[in-house]
Amino acid sequence: EAWDQAVAKGRFIADGKVHGAAPAAYRALDIIEAAKDGDLQKGYDAEDIALADLIMGGELRSGIYAFNLVQKRGKRPAGAPDKNLARPVTKVGVVGAGLMASQLALLFLRRLEVPVVLTDIDQERVDKGVGYVHAEIDKLLAKSRVNQDKANRLKALVTGVLDKAEGFSDADFIIEAVFEEIGVKQQVFAEVEAVAPAHAILATNTSSLSVTEMASKLKNPERVVGFHFFNPVAILPLLEIVRGEQTDDASLATAFAVAKKLKKTAVLVKDAPAFVV
Known part of the structure; x- marks a missing residue:
């Protein structure tokens, strides 16, 4: 019961922060929920599948783009004078x-x-x-x-x-x-x-x-x-x-x-x- 409550609380927090728009948090919670039965190999397999899906998704591309943009602009802001x-x-x-x-x-x-x-x-x-x-x-x-x-x-x-x-x-x-x-x-x-x-x-x-x-x-x-x-x-x-x-x-x-x-x-x-x- 405590396990289920923890996962439910995690979903509630994720809903409040990303409102379903970013799938990574929800996939992580799915894996945690599935790990309840204690099968280690199943957990590893679920992680592999989730990572493969997320790597091909828009969330990762957007995150990398935003990171690079901030890094570049932080060093040399666009439009800044001499x-x-x-x-x-x-x-x-x-x-x-x-x-x-x-x-x-x-x-x-x-x-x-x-x-x-x-x-x-x-x-x-x-x-x-x-x-x-x-x-x-x-x-x-x-x-x-x-x-x-x-x-x-x-x-x-x-x-x-x-x-x-x-x-x-x-x-x-x-x-x-x-x-x-x-x-x-x-x-x-x-x-x-x-x-x-x-x-x-x-x-x-x-x-x-x-x-x-x-x-x-x-x-x-x-x-x-x-x-x-x-x-x-x-x-x-x-x-x-x-x-x-x-x-x-x-x-x-x-x-x-x-x-x-x-x-x-x-x-x-x-x-x-x-x-x-």
Whole structure:
């Protein structure tokens, strides 16, 4: 009975993840189910038959294609400009201190190991965002993934302020992760542009809004790029980089260089509704 329950649970999980579209998981469960009688040779024979069928199927071909595509694009993203145009990033600004923004701050902090500053509309939110980052660093320390010295150094690198001028006046890369509404994001970028250095990249984590429209009211729309992560940020590898109509090559090259340091698989996408994913 326990054997049957385990197989049934496996089928339930497979249904929830692949909805019958990928046969390999179901064939594996069939073999496990058949192994209940304990005949070892029958089990080997069933494995051989299943492997022969799966090797000739579309799932394997699709998997190999996807793997090769990711490997190639990870090394040389299609459409990316000359990497030598990228500007150095020595400080990162994050607009917002909610869960997504805090995850972004943690990722930039861990991968780039440069100062990261968060801003939001009130001190309570800012403190909560910084507190989240500190708590996650403590978890890394508890798991021995960083030592005490590095944990202290990382914590010292992340700060939170209310005044964007104070936080972003010397930032090279500023990303917003605020409410998904075009007017809100346009206002945020207008405020950031007024205080950020002329060379600073203005990135948006929007999942579907027009990057071109977002940048349309700025004096320098050429430095705005889409930089869309997927949740949870630390785990999912894909990063959509969106080129607006006026985004220049230097800004785009910097975005790709940052993505590489973040160890993300960056793909260049058109500024169209919903981008790629």
